[in-house]
Amino acid sequence: MHPAPSIILFTILSGFGFGVIAWVGFLQYFSLISSLEVIAFSILGGFLAVIGLISSTFHLANKINAIKSFSQWRSSWLSREAVASIVSLLLVFINLIIVYFGKNTVPLIGIIASLFSIVTVFTTSMIYAQLRSVPSWNTLLTPFIFILAALVGAAILLRPDYALYGLAVLLVIQFLFWLYRDQTEKNMKTNISTALGFTEESSIRSFDKAHTNQNYLLNEMVYKIGRKHSRRLRYLSVLFSIFIPVSIMLLVRFDTYVVGAIVSVIHLLGMYFSRWLFFAEARHAVSFYYDRS
Amino acid sequence: MNKNFKTEKTHQLVAKTTCYMCACRCGIDVHVKNNEVIHIEGNRDHPVNKGVLCAKGSSGIFQHKAASRLQKPLLRDGERGEGKFKEISWDKALEIAVKWLKPIRKKYPEKLVFFTGRDQSQSFTGWWAQQFGTPNYAAHGGFCSVNMAAAGIYTIGGSFWEFGTPDWDQTKLLVILGVAEDHDSNPIKIGLGKLKNRGGKIVAVNPVRTGYNAIADQWLGIKPGTDGLLILSLVHVLLNRKKIDLEYLQLFTNAPFLVCVSEDSEDNGLFLRDKDGVPLVVDQKTSKLKQFTDKTVVPALTKPYKIGKKSYTSVFSLMIEKYLDERYSPSNVADECGIPAATINGLADQIADVAFNQSIAINQSWTDFRGKKRDRFVGRPVSFHAMRGISAHSNGFQTCRAIHVLQIILGTVDVPGGFRFKPPYPKPSSAHPKPHFNFGKDRPLDGPHLGYIAGPEDLGYREDGSIARIDKAYTWENPMSAHGLMHTVISNCYNGDPYKIDTLFMYMANMAWNSSMNTEETIKKLTEKNSDTGEYIIPRIIYSDSYYSETVAYADLILPDTTYLERHDCISLLDRPIGEPDMVCDAIRWPVVQPDRDVRGFQDVLLDLGVKLQLPGMIKENKEALYESYADYIQQHERRPGVGPLAGFRGKNQSSSGRGAPNNNQIECYKENGGFWSEEIPLESQYYKPWNKSYQKWAVKMGLYDSEQPFVFQIYLEPLAKLQTTRNLPKHLKPGKELEKRIFEKMDPLPIWWSNSDPERAKSFPYHAITQRPAAMYHSWGSQNIWLRQIHGSNKLFVSEDIWAKHSFMDGDWAKVTSETSSITVPVALMRGQNKDTIWTWNAIGKRSGTWGLANDVDESKKGFLLNHLITDLLPEKSDGYRWSNSDPITGQAAWYDLIVKIEKVDNKKKLSLPQFPTIYSPIATGKKVIK
Amino acid sequence: MTNLPKCENKKLGLLIDLDICVGCHACVVSCKEWNSSGDTKQLSDINAHQKEPIGTFLNHVHSFEKENKENNESEPFYFPKSCLHCEDAPCVTVCPTGASYKRPEDGIVLVNEEDCMGCGLCAWACPYGARELDLLSGVMKKCTLCVDRIDNHDLPEEDRVPACVKSCPTGARSFGDFNDPNSKVSKIAKEREGVDLMPEMKTKPVNKYLLPRIKSNFDKEFNEEENSDLNVSGFLSWVDKALDKL
């Protein structure tokens, strides 16, 4: 799949934002943070989520109709995401108002916002995980890694102590995901034979193109990335998203949010690589019609 | 969504006319609104396409609206080839043309050289040239498929391609040789689909397994240029197995004719004839000589005859002697053809089985030309179809003949399930005109330019022995060049050989690009100046095109034509016909929209020029125009009394067919009838047409002939034998030593095969390089079409697995391909389904930068390429010190597919195909970037 | 609603015969033409006359070659591909705006362009690449099975078929109701074992494909006995006798 920067940014930023919101609600409920922190981080989380959402609309070719995307929540994960994110943001807003007016007595709203933001990340992930057309996404690992990434990323900022464990789990899940990807790639049920309707696997190759130039399908769905390149990016991704943050956390004392913020940025950079690979390495079934081998 | 749709497209009056993007000439329904074409679809009622439409036809809107359309007459305003012009008025343009042409006609009409390329109105343009008086006229047939046409006409009075077709409804086995797309492309596709759905089988003989060949049941990946050998091997096996139709051979062919075989005799090689010139045969029963047409004769096939010292033997015996030879046994030809002996053997078996064990019959009585009544049409449901893969080789004429002889011994021509003629064919060579060369000041030529010679007496030499035509057609170098030799014209004009000319006038031929042999050299010849006078060596060039093609820049005066939807045209029985085996048809085009530019239909312009030049046939006694317009000509002109360009709706009450007085309302009748006219042939006349009395009568009634023209098939081609008998000729008409040898070797009256590549050359240039027509492109024009150029925006060189491995090619690699004269650098791709020694590419995708309304840096010009740069009109010098022409020695057909090359991998960082030509300045704007 | 209706009435679709498709692209272009001409919005083309043109097409023809394991020969074939109007169309259920829908009455999968926001998700969801986002109009385009022909009562009955079906010269494309066991398409699909593309995607395509038939092989080793091995005179005397009998 084409790794479109707008979509990668969207998933990462909104994931991080909703992660922050999730943590705020939780910490607020157990009174582990101050009202000021609640307010500041709600604004930050909400801001990032909104930036992410705005960034995702760059991807829309006909923005006028974006409003209609709330209508199909009963069947469409994208629609559910839209609804869930708006609900989460609304809840955050309400919570914010309440806290702002010093009535931090109903932390329930915060925890509901927190749950909804996790749901939002889940709906985002399901947009990808539901696609049978992209077998390497079509796994529970996808929501798992999306939610985990959101929570762990935000944790780096808000609860570095938990983040350490989170990053360890993320490492495992990330490797599992890559393993899964490589396995599905190797054992894909779909291949050029099934794509063309042949019942037994045969040696088939494309010898001439259906059109000599790119088209929407090729631009969007057929992206080739070299094996070597992929390996290097995986290393970089783990390095930035996990190893450097962990090292810093082990070496530096996290007593200001400034350090947390810097480490989060490093982490997000790593996640950018990971998400980039998530797209670039995902093979869409349509690519079989275009492959030359 | 609304259930009952009403769209503009289906609400309009449809204009029914004829497609133009190839010679198939399908019927189209053009939906028009406010002088805008909004939708084009196939005409369901049309006999040719029955509603289907190919990719080119379906994108006709962008052919019609192409950005590259010329806007106004142009006069060169820079050097030739620069592309700098100034726009002038039509009055001015015609004035200039007349100023150039008038003195030529007065003094030396041969100095006008008029060649019309992909002309679909040849009976008109030829007639115009004849009235002008120049002997130098032809269309593009000489470089296209004259081998196919001439071999067919000479042998069976018709040919594959537009002259006839496999009997798609009844054939059970089709052998298709050397065909990618062909002229009859929609009917072939319709037919292939039908045939396969009926359970019929297709055998494809082609070095490349694409398109029609891909869906064939069996594919023979032959080595290019060796089909003749394969065919004669099939003949060998069939003879050997006694699987031949003796009765057909005996009654309907010249197999029983007696050939003089006394070498010292004057008529050695010629038929034994009576005093009226009628060939004689031995009667099987009485062993006496009889005219072959005799009502009672039972022609013998084997009996020799002696008159005095002279011996005669039957064509049949000669044939047996030749083809039973072990030279033609499958195991002896297998290696040369690249086809296993078992395959040849099996194919012969299959053919024999279908022809003789699965024969069919239609119970319908008919009378043959000898007057004998027969009660049914016997059919042998094997059919053949062949095209340029056969004819574009220098042994193509003989190979085409061989295919016909194979059909003949099986008795499959014009029988149910076989190959069937489409009216106005069959028409034997003897019923065609002979070529005419007699020109003189201020008068028309003595007859039509092109035709079929019967012997050396018809060749194109003047009384003083000089060559009559600029293209040297009908000379000893290519005596049966029935379509002229367009590919030699520019060279000969440049060389002043056989004489210097004044004005080269061309129409619809991209001669400076994809239809030239060696493009670079051709461009040089068009632009070179005489160093003494500073004048161009080819003094004047007039050209008519509709679009800014590569050739426009090389002309001095441009007469911009309309598009096919803006003019009148007729698809005439006098010309290249449309038709079906059981139907005679013709059709029109008419202006379904008006031009939005200052352009005029070329035929109208020619008529105008004709009046201004006061050409006979185009003016009345008072010297004014006889025809108001080309449309008027179509309706009023009579070629012979009662016979004109269109055969339908003739006569005062517009109900006569074929013959009848001109009808002022004829075009309207055609429009009402769907743009065409057709009439069914009665069943009794539908088969065995060359020998079927009722067909012959019907054909005369229809005006196809003026008298009945029954004939027998020419297995033995006597005109070739006559060409070999040069001893009686006056000295100045003799061919000369080196040619004499070639004539003896190649002009065998029975089909033979020779190899086009000598082993020495093949050592250094081991691969065969050929092109194929892409179904979705028409030569050079397709690329201006914004839809089609997305399908074929550039081309690659497809190489076989062998070559791929040998040169360690990888995807994305480039190769340098070198012929004996030049090199090109091109991108390569692997295709496994092809002959191992063959490389190929799609034809005419490469474009010159600056042309066709395209941006200068499009892939068509930067990555696309032509093989034409590698092909030359003259072959490299041979051991005899002679540079033979790269063409068939009999017809002069350009041998595009004889090309041999070597290949090497090159590092091409720029990813630019070579050669690159400088960008031509464009007088028209580049087309729009966005179409929405 | 983007939930999928059960189409119990009719299931309209195409039957595509790979055995006779010659890869001529007529269906590709006639599709583009019908869906671009007249009052239909043009399927846009960018860089129409420039480098790297890119336009919207609803149908493509791909060229493949398949190895025949028995004789090692390569067998090229052509593969036209447009929307398969799946029964379980993932492209419909993913659509957030409700622009994508499947018509209950005949199962045709359509996009209501007025509602589409051009997110492209439906194109992602389609495993076959049957949807293309028109980059200029910003809405998703796909094969409509030419609803504006098949439902168009202005057209004569016989022309109420998709443009690609009408134009296909070989007759490799047929149109009909796969729910009706007596329709031509159902019968042929049954007889010739029409297949689904990517059955593992569980989309249950309505369109069916007929695979290339097994190629025949006429090869035959040279058999001494069959050959009369005649010399010329022997042959001529056989002919002579045969003629006497005729």
Ligand SMILES: Nc1nc2c(c(=O)[nH]1)N[C@H]1C(S)=C(S)[C@@H](COP(=O)(O)OP(=O)(O)OC[C@H]3O[C@@H](n4cnc5c(=O)[nH]c(N)nc54)[C@H](O)[C@@H]3O)O[C@H]1N2
């Ligand atoms: N779509 C489309 N249709 C066209 C045209 C077009 O440009 N586009 N052009 C029209 C014109 S002008 C013409 S002349 C016709 C030509 O129609 P075709 O004769 O179909 O034309 P080519 O593309 O030259 O195809 C020649 C075929 O012969 C094969 N071949 C080459 N050498 C040999 C050989 O030695 N033996 C055998 N058996 N096969 C060989 C090639 O692989 C190729 O498949 O098409 C007409 N129709």
Ligand SMILES: Nc1nc2c(c(=O)[nH]1)N[C@H]1C(S)=C(S)[C@@H](COP(=O)(O)OP(=O)(O)OC[C@H]3O[C@@H](n4cnc5c(=O)[nH]c(N)nc54)[C@H](O)[C@@H]3O)O[C@H]1N2
């Ligand atoms: N390498 C290689 N070369 C080949 C062949 C091959 O197989 N391989 N095939 C050969 C054969 S068979 C042929 S027929 C030739 C074809 O080659 P050409 O005869 O050059 O044919 P086109 O490229 O079709 O170009 C004809 C010209 O007609 C113009 N034209 C189009 N429509 C109209 C119109 O309505 N009116 C006017 N006045 N002009 C118009 C076009 O703009 C173009 O300039 O190529 C030959 N060259």
Ligand code: SF4
């Ligand atoms: S085959 Fe195609 S281009 Fe040729 S006349 Fe027919 S529709 Fe037109």
Ligand code: SF4
């Ligand atoms: S039009 Fe028919 S034959 Fe041509 S590519 Fe399409 S399906 Fe195949």
Ligand code: SF4
């Ligand atoms: S082919 Fe693709 S676009 Fe068409 S219905 Fe199936 S999934 Fe949807």
Ligand code: SF4
């Ligand atoms: S692109 Fe349009 S039709 Fe497709 S999912 Fe998005 S909104 Fe729906």
Ligand code: SF4
């Ligand atoms: S049915 Fe209509 S829209 Fe669909 S591929 Fe055919 S022509 Fe195109």
Ligand SMILES: [Mo]
């Ligand atoms: Mo041609």
